Amino acid sequence: MSRQPTAARRSAASRAAILNAAFELVGEVGYGRLGIEAIASRAGVGKQTIYRWWPSKGAVLFEAILVRSFGDGEEPASLPDTGDLEADLRTVLRATALELASPEVDRPLRALTVAMVEDEALAEEHRVRVEEPTREAKRARLRSAQRAGQLPASLDLDIAVDAIFAPMAQRWLTRSGPLTEEYADVLLETALNGLRHHGPNQGPNQGPNQGPN
Amino acid sequence: MSRQPTAARRSAASRAAILNAAFELVGEVGYGRLGIEAIASRAGVGKQTIYRWWPSKGAVLFEAILVRSFGDGEEPASLPDTGDLEADLRTVLRATALELASPEVDRPLRALTVAMVEDEALAEEHRVRVEEPTREAKRARLRSAQRAGQLPASLDLDIAVDAIFAPMAQRWLTRSGPLTEEYADVLLETALNGLRHHGPNQGPNQGPNQGPN
Amino acid sequence: MSRQPTAARRSAASRAAILNAAFELVGEVGYGRLGIEAIASRAGVGKQTIYRWWPSKGAVLFEAILVRSFGDGEEPASLPDTGDLEADLRTVLRATALELASPEVDRPLRALTVAMVEDEALAEEHRVRVEEPTREAKRARLRSAQRAGQLPASLDLDIAVDAIFAPMAQRWLTRSGPLTEEYADVLLETALNGLRHHGPNQGPNQGPNQGPN
Amino acid sequence: MSRQPTAARRSAASRAAILNAAFELVGEVGYGRLGIEAIASRAGVGKQTIYRWWPSKGAVLFEAILVRSFGDGEEPASLPDTGDLEADLRTVLRATALELASPEVDRPLRALTVAMVEDEALAEEHRVRVEEPTREAKRARLRSAQRAGQLPASLDLDIAVDAIFAPMAQRWLTRSGPLTEEYADVLLETALNGLRHHGPNQGPNQGPNQGPN
DNA sequence: CATTAAGCGAGACGGTACGTCTCGTCTTATC
DNA sequence: GATAAGACGAGACGTACCGTCTCGCTTAATG
Numbered sequence: 018m019s020r021q022p023t024a025a026r027r028s029a030a031s032r033a034a035i036l037n038a039a040f041e042l043v044g045e046v047g048y049g050r051l052g053i054e055a056i057a058s059r060a061g062v063g064k065q066t067i068y069r070w071w072p073s074k075g076a077v078l079f080e081a082i083l084v085r086s087f088g089d090g091e092e093p094a095s096l097p098d099t100g101d102l103e104a105d106l107r108t109v110l111r112a113t114a115l116e117l118a119s120p121e122v123d124r125p126l127r128a129l130t131v132a133m134v135e136d137e138a139l140a141e142e143h144r145v146r147v148e149e150p151t152r153e154a155k156r157a158r159l160r161s162a163q164r165a166g167q168l169p170a171s172l173d174l175d176i177a178v179d180a181i182f183a184p185m186a187q188r189w190l191t192r193s194g195p196l197t198e199e200y201a202d203v204l205l206e207t208a209l210n211g212l213r214h215h216g217p218n219q220g221p222n223q224g225p226n227q228g229p230n
Numbered sequence: 231m232s233r234q235p236t237a238a239r240r241s242a243a244s245r246a247a248i249l250n251a252a253f254e255l256v257g258e259v260g261y262g263r264l265g266i267e268a269i270a271s272r273a274g275v276g277k278q279t280i281y282r283w284w285p286s287k288g289a290v291l292f293e294a295i296l297v298r299s300f301g302d303g304e305e306p307a308s309l310p311d312t313g314d315l316e317a318d319l320r321t322v323l324r325a326t327a328l329e330l331a332s333p334e335v336d337r338p339l340r341a342l343t344v345a346m347v348e349d350e351a352l353a354e355e356h357r358v359r360v361e362e363p364t365r366e367a368k369r370a371r372l373r374s375a376q377r378a379g380q381l382p383a384s385l386d387l388d389i390a391v392d393a394i395f396a397p398m399a400q401r402w403l404t405r406s407g408p409l410t411e412e413y414a415d416v417l418l419e420t421a422l423n424g425l426r427h428h429g430p431n432q433g434p435n436q437g438p439n440q441g442p443n
Numbered sequence: 444m445s446r447q448p449t450a451a452r453r454s455a456a457s458r459a460a461i462l463n464a465a466f467e468l469v470g471e472v473g474y475g476r477l478g479i480e481a482i483a484s485r486a487g488v489g490k491q492t493i494y495r496w497w498p499s500k501g502a503v504l505f506e507a508i509l510v511r512s513f514g515d516g517e518e519p520a521s522l523p524d525t526g527d528l529e530a531d532l533r534t535v536l537r538a539t540a541l542e543l544a545s546p547e548v549d550r551p552l553r554a555l556t557v558a559m560v561e562d563e564a565l566a567e568e569h570r571v572r573v574e575e576p577t578r579e580a581k582r583a584r585l586r587s588a589q590r591a592g593q594l595p596a597s598l599d600l601d602i603a604v605d606a607i608f609a610p611m612a613q614r615w616l617t618r619s620g621p622l623t624e625e626y627a628d629v630l631l632e633t634a635l636n637g638l639r640h641h642g643p644n645q646g647p648n649q650g651p652n653q654g655p656n
Numbered sequence: 657m658s659r660q661p662t663a664a665r666r667s668a669a670s671r672a673a674i675l676n677a678a679f680e681l682v683g684e685v686g687y688g689r690l691g692i693e694a695i696a697s698r699a700g701v702g703k704q705t706i707y708r709w710w711p712s713k714g715a716v717l718f719e720a721i722l723v724r725s726f727g728d729g730e731e732p733a734s735l736p737d738t739g740d741l742e743a744d745l746r747t748v749l750r751a752t753a754l755e756l757a758s759p760e761v762d763r764p765l766r767a768l769t770v771a772m773v774e775d776e777a778l779a780e781e782h783r784v785r786v787e788e789p790t791r792e793a794k795r796a797r798l799r800s801a802q803r804a805g806q807l808p809a810s811l812d813l814d815i816a817v818d819a820i821f822a823p824m825a826q827r828w829l830t831r832s833g834p835l836t837e838e839y840a841d842v843l844l845e846t847a848l849n850g851l852r853h854h855g856p857n858q859g860p861n862q863g864p865n866q867g868p869n
Numbered sequence: 870c871a872t873t874a875a876g877c878g879a880g881a882c883g884g885t886a887c888g889t890c891t892c893g894t895c896t897t898a899t900c
Numbered sequence: 901g902a903t904a905a906g907a908c909g910a911g912a913c914g915t916a917c918c919g920t921c922t923c924g925c926t927t928a929a930t931g
Contacts, residue, residue: 870931871930871931872929872930872931873928873929873930873931874927874928874929874930875926875927875928875929876925876926876927876928877924877925877926877927878923878924878925878926879922879923879924879925880921880922880923881920881921881922881923882919882920882921882922883918883919883920883921884917884918884919884920885916885917885918886915886916886917886918887914887915887916887917888913888914888915889912889913889914890911890912890913891910891911891912891913892909892910892911892912893908893909893910894907894908894909894910895906895907895908895909896905896906896907896908897904897905897906897907898903898904898905899902899903899904899905900901900902900903900904
């Protein structure tokens with residue numbers, strides 16, 4: 018959030034009221050029907066107070082969701098590491114599935130997705146402040162697994178992260194199927210199988226079951 | 231598209247002009263700034279002619295993109311089947327990567343994504359008319375590979391489709407990396423490895439070092 | 444009413460239905476909210492059938508009111524002449540007052556007034572087909588009174604007609620007072636007094652105290 | 657004009673621009689083709705600024721004409737009183753005739769007439785703010801003439817006002833004749849004759865010329 | 870401790886687009 | 901070939917918000 022005016026005198030109460038109002042409203046009407054005047058009115062705030070501190074409704078929403086998700090202090094974001102990679106990832110994926118399935122998370126997250134698809138700058142900020150830290154946390158956990166010999170050292174970690182997490186994100190976005198713990202488990206098993214058997218010399222057509230093609 | 235009026239007298243010329251205008255405009259200004267008045271004006275058409283036949287700008291856009299993608303006759307959509315699964319999928323994934331990377335496809339597709347995230351009904355129609363047929367074509371190709379012994383018979387085909395295609399879709403949506411043919415190849419290799427080694431006894435309880443790493 | 448198409452094939456039933464519908468509707472919604480589509484719809488008639496035979500909604504209304512007032516055959520319009528001028532005029536003025544006071548006449552007449560103020564051509568047609576014949580009938584009665592010695596021969600008959608009838612028309616238009624038989628009587632008495640005393644030598648230069656009081 | 661919003665912050669410049677634009681436009685296109693968008697556009701004003709302060713185009717026009725006629729301060733409106741009733745009235749009637757005959761007055765006044773016939777509320781406001789004060793001024797002049805013995809004390813002043821002024825108004829409205837100074841003079845003479853000879857004992861049929869009926 | 874300058878709630882303003890309504894024309898099928 | 905039906909291009913309607921711009925009022929930091 019770039020803020021031009023002297024932030025010193027900024028009213029913390031107004032800021033909180035605006036973020037709350039934005040979060041509530043987006044849950045009620047969706048991103049398309051979210052409006053600055055409605056936010057201002059619900060927050061009991063003048064429109065100018067919003068325009069003074071945020072450049073767009075997307076930016077307000079982005080901050081509102083961030084504050085709700087991690088509180089106001091910037092988050093560390095790390096994955097559990099008990100030594101058992103599959104168990105740790107299962108914990109994370111199951112939790113993610115349940116979160117995405119709950120309306121309280123689903124509605125604002127869809128709104129945020131729209132905001133980012135429509136606004137490149139917002140997407141960039143999200144990438145830097147949320148996605149990349151999260152992805153690094155995931156990479157870190159996989160790196161730890163590589164060090165423990167649970168994954169091949171040759172694995173491209175970004176590919177690995179996508180293999181594990183992308184299917185669920187895609188299923189959520191397109192609503193192409195239910196987001197259950199069972200789904201999380203099957204997903205994880207399939208992905209990990211692929212990653213474990215990955216290697217620089219593993220070309221096509223040499224799996225254990227390969228038939229007479 | 232639900233249409234209440236007597237479709238018999240409908241002007242084919244106006245319909246085509248509207249769909250063209252919508253497609254062009256969304257490429258120029260994006261979904262958020264796409265407006266019915268602008269479409270009507272560019273198409274040389276009265277606004278009412280749009281409202282008479284489509285319920286929302288999202289619906290117009292959806293139909294515009296469909297007509298552009300498959301022509302007006304409903305599409306069959308099938309994947310190549312040369313007998314070599316990996317080669318066939320590589321062909322498809324590489325083509326998809328190049329398409330998604332090109333602005334002519336990227337802009338309207340992002341617009342369509344926004345439209346569907348904002349409008350559940352539109353998403354449902356997309357699911358039925360586009361996504362499910364496409365997914366079935368993918369399943370069919372994998373089923374053929376199962377019959378040829380190239381993939382385990384126990385494989386859940388929906389999971390398999392997601393494992394192969396979701397990572398690229400996600401990378402496109404979030405712009406988290408470049409969409410190249412190399413990326414397509416690595417993606418495919420990783421996914422296929424996982425799928426080939428999949429089996430009913432390969433559960434989560436394998437030891438960490440079991441792969442040939 | 445200018446009518447270009449071959450009037451031969453014209454549907455009498457449609458014409459009557461249109462005029463009825465126009466008359467009813469103008470009584471319900473007023474001239475401003477009277478519309479061609481509403482007339483056509485209520486008459487069970489295509490819009491084109493109206494546009495084919497009338498140039499404007501005002502023209503339809505004009506004809507509708509004429510037909511209602513005098514039937515379809517063009518009217519003769521004459522005033523009673525019993526020999527007693529004041530009694531005859533009282534009869535006419537009282538009847539006029541009661542008519543103007545009744546909503547069934549008031550609403551359409553106001554609509555017609557608006558139509559004529561807004562459309563010069565319509566006003567002209569009204570002048571020729573309604574107003575001038577009516578005025579001539581009034582002049583005729585006054586002329587008869589002149590011949591009977593009840594009114595000075597020097598009287599300008601148009602001035603006389605206005606003196607008798609204009610005040611009531613004005614009171615109706617501006618709703619500046621009630622239209623009762625008493626009002627009609629007082630009006631008539633005042634006007635006739637003026638007319639009877641009118642003469643070429645009764646100029647503006649009479650002294651102030653000349654009245655009988 | 658009823659005004660709901662906080663009139664304090666109202667822009668005087670916008671108000672003036674709107675009233676000017678309305679006045680100009682009604683002179684160019686007439687009341688029927690006068691539109692809010694055209695007024696707003698010519699005034700360089702947002703439509704909402706009109707809707708915020710006036711309930712209808714008729715109300716805008718009414719205020720526009722009032723401001724043009726009397727300026728913004730509410731008018732006193734009184735008739736000359738030189739002691740010579742006929743001369744005073746002649747002055748007024750001649751001036752009125754010339755005004756009504758001039759297009760600059762005629763066009764807007766016809767528009768106002770339509771507005772009032774179509775909108776009862778507007779007519780009421782006109783009655784209270786314009787017509788009744790004007791009529792009272794006329795009554796006052798006649799009352800003065802009664803005190804001077806120039807008119808019978810028994811005269812009903814409202815009837816008298818109508819007798820003098822209604823014929824010209826009616827001729828203007830129906831364009832049934834030219835509005836000249838000569839017409840004004842003849843009109844006045846006829847009306848005053850009637851009024852001067854009016855009295856409680858003057859029943860019908862006793863004018864000076866009464867023939868053998 | 871006043872002064873003063875900023876942030877603030879409020880909301881009027883010039884605009885743009887909405888979705889609806891009706892205009893007058895044009896087209897199609899029916900009788 | 902006139903008609904009922906109604907789609908069409910056009911454009912005004914009145915509403916909803918946009919983002920900007922004053923207004924007074926409150927409130928914290930400075931002189």
